[in-house]
Amino acid sequence: MIDNCDFRKAVDLIGGYNTVLLTTHTKPDGDACGCVAALCEVLTALGKKVQALMLTEVPQWYEFLFTEKAPVLGKDILAEQILQGRLGEVDLILIVDADSYSQLGDFEQFLKQNNTQYGRRHKPVLVIDHHVTSDGVGDVQLVDSSAAATGLIVLDLIKHAGWAVTERMAEALFVAIATDTGWFQFSNTDSRVYAACAELTDAGAKPTQVYDKLYNNFSHGRFRLMLAMLATLELHFDGRFAVQHILLRDFERTGTTYADTENLINECHRIGTVKASALFVELKDGRIRCSLRSKGGVDVSKIAAKFGGGGHKSAAGAYLPGPLENAKRLILDEIAGELGQTAGQ
Numbered sequence: 001m002i003d004n005c006d007f008r009k010a011v012d013l014i015g016g017y018n019t020v021l022l023t024t025h026t027k028p029d030g031d032a033c034g035c036v037a038a039l040c041e042v043l044t045a046l047g048k049k050v051q052a053l054m055l056t057e058v059p060q061w062y063e064f065l066f067t068e069k070a071p072v073l074g075k076d077i078l079a080e081q082i083l084q085g086r087l088g089e090v091d092l093i094l095i096v097d098a099d100s101y102s103q104l105g106d107f108e109q110f111l112k113q114n115n116t117q118y119g120r121r122h123k124p125v126l127v128i129d130h131h132v133t134s135d136g137v138g139d140v141q142l143v144d145s146s147a148a149a150t151g152l153i154v155l156d157l158i159k160h161a162g163w164a165v166t167e168r169m170a171e172a173l174f175v176a177i178a179t180d181t182g183w184f185q186f187s188n189t190d191s192r193v194y195a196a197c198a199e200l201t202d203a204g205a206k207p208t209q210v211y212d213k214l215y216n217n218f219s220h221g222r223f224r225l226m227l228a229m230l231a232t233l234e235l236h237f238d239g240r241f242a243v244q245h246i247l248l249r250d251f252e253r254t255g256t257t258y259a260d261t262e263n264l265i266n267e268c269h270r271i272g273t274v275k276a277s278a279l280f281v282e283l284k285d286g287r288i289r290c291s292l293r294s295k296g297g298v299d300v301s302k303i304a305a306k307f308g309g310g311g312h313k314s315a316a317g318a319y320l321p322g323p324l325e326n327a328k329r330l331i332l333d334e335i336a337g338e339l340g341q342t343a344g345q
């Protein structure tokens with residue numbers, strides 16, 4: 001838990017600066033997008049100038065959260081251009097749902113230059129996060145790995161500061177919390193999650209509408225991508241570990257992109273015996289992106305960390321060297337250890 005003193009430090013830091021650069025991790029999920037959208041509203045309502053920056057593209061199904069599209073680093077703007085002031089003057093950097101350099105893509109370069117070259121002109125960094133893996137990126141850190149979503153910490157910050165929660169903020173934070181708990185299905189769903197969502201519903205969030213926007217909103221191509229993935233299912237270790245993959249040609253054939261893979265891994269957890277799962281996605285640069293999920297027994301963040309990745313106990317990921325069979329073997333060997341079996345079974 002975060003103590004009141006840290007919340008006070010964060011409120012004071014925000015109070016002391018007028019222009020805020022707000023960002024989150026690459027491959028932004030619902031928690032990342034919801035927190036950025038909610039904080040844009042909060043800070044704008046406080047009379048601040050807020051510039052949101054995305055480190056990779058926002059998936060189409062989260063676009064409804066934003067009143068205007070945020071620039072994407074590497075596509076709309078480069079890290080050097082931010083340092084040169086292309087996004088305007090920045091007083092304060094606010095990073096949500098990430099606290100490790102490996103989650104920040106090209107923004108790492110901006111942060112490291114901010115910390116070194118700029119010396120006395122160093123811009124303060126506030127981090128709000130709930131990941132277990134942490135590099136301590138911020139000057140002030142609101143980090144609570146017991147929180148199911150960063151959205152819960154953002155809501156606590158707003159309440160500590162006494163700022164008003166508008167309907168748009170309530171919807172954005174509801175999205176943050178509902179998506180990071182797999183719509184209240186994952187083992188991180190606790191009474192704090194339900195209590196926060198009750199408050200947000202009272203403040204104007206509409207759960208049924210949010211559900212339809214998020215989950216009953218597949219493109220035909222994305223549905224066909226899911227079918228291709230399901231057809232690759234392999235079960236290992238007496239059905240306890242599920243493995244699936246998506247190849248570059250599956251994206252080409254269905255007209256989809258990497259963003260369309262979000263949450264697809266969870267489908268195989270409908271199988272009663274499955275305790276943990278992996279989804280391997282072939283990338284254009286030859287690497288394999290491996291997403292890992294667990295129903296709670298296996299700590300997949302430990303496995304991801306062995307390969308330079310990170311995440312939570314029940315949801316984590318890492319980049320692995322290709323080809324696909326090599327990446328699968330690396331993970332199967334690790335999972336075998338966790339499940340107390342010999343790889344290959």
Ligand SMILES: [Mn+2]
Pocket residue numbers: 031032097130148149150180
């Ligand atoms: Mn999160």
